[in-house]
Amino acid sequence: MAREQFQNLSEQMYYILLSLWEEQCGADISRRVIELSRGRVRIGPGTLYTLLGRFEEQKIIRQTVCEGRKRYYIITEKGRQMLITEYRRLQALVREGAPYLEKEENQNE
Template sequence: MAKRTMETLTESMLYVLMAFHTGACCGTDIAEFAERKTHGRVKIGPGTLYTILSKFVEEALILEISVDGRKRTYQITEKGRVVFQEELDRLRKCVEDGESVLL
């Protein structure tokens, strides 16, 4: 069976979508958000970041809202919000499963 697109997100993908919950962002904003939010644990390089952004635009999870020279600004779509929430729910269940075996 083929894997569904966006069935699960990588950690970097999760933080990219999370950044958009603070408002519209450009690539630099997103990379700085992820590093700041995780206290340096997650660092998203430009190659990874722009690959994710391209995929998210293609999947209609984000929308490009402005271009100023090389700077592109994006915002999250309703579909992106749903995918983010579904991933949070999935991760919560994973943590609950893991914690339940420690009891």
Template sequence: MPRAKFQTLTEQMFYILLCLKNECYGMDILDRVPAMTNGRVNVGSGTLYNLLEQFLEEGFIDETKVEGRRRSYIIMPKGIEMLDKEVERLTAQLADYNSIFRKGEAQ
């Protein structure tokens, strides 16, 4: 059962899962997240390590390759589901925002 903490995703969780659409190494995630977000979001190495462990445990991602200390991961259907749910939530949020402020502008 997913824990309460995964009811919603934090920004860091969101981008880690996003990176894993394609198989990649943990280290790559550390570079890709800031690159993807123009440095707005940074994931610390400790946080990444622990989140990857938790994602594996929850079945959001899977380990694809273990070359000694280098490990690569890829997102699993359950992880994609989590991302979709989050996007739905964000879209709903955006729609609510638009319905209030954009309407105001139009008037």
């Protein structure tokens, strides 16, 4: 499956990586995702924990500091490249869909 190899990121994966552009701990990531998505995307602690584990395994993010049970993470170069690729893919989707879908939307309005 493509998603298992992180070739296409889900919304939640995308926002987690985006929030890790700066060093964050688990609770901060959750809050940052809500902030970045303007409340549209909310990530549960179980999902966040699992995805952080998978990202770390694939070296997409790395742990920076471990203060007791609090762990801080940041995105790696591999993760940045992955996020940029995903961003370009999403841009291409919007660009290629725009001539048809924007016209449709304007008509509906």
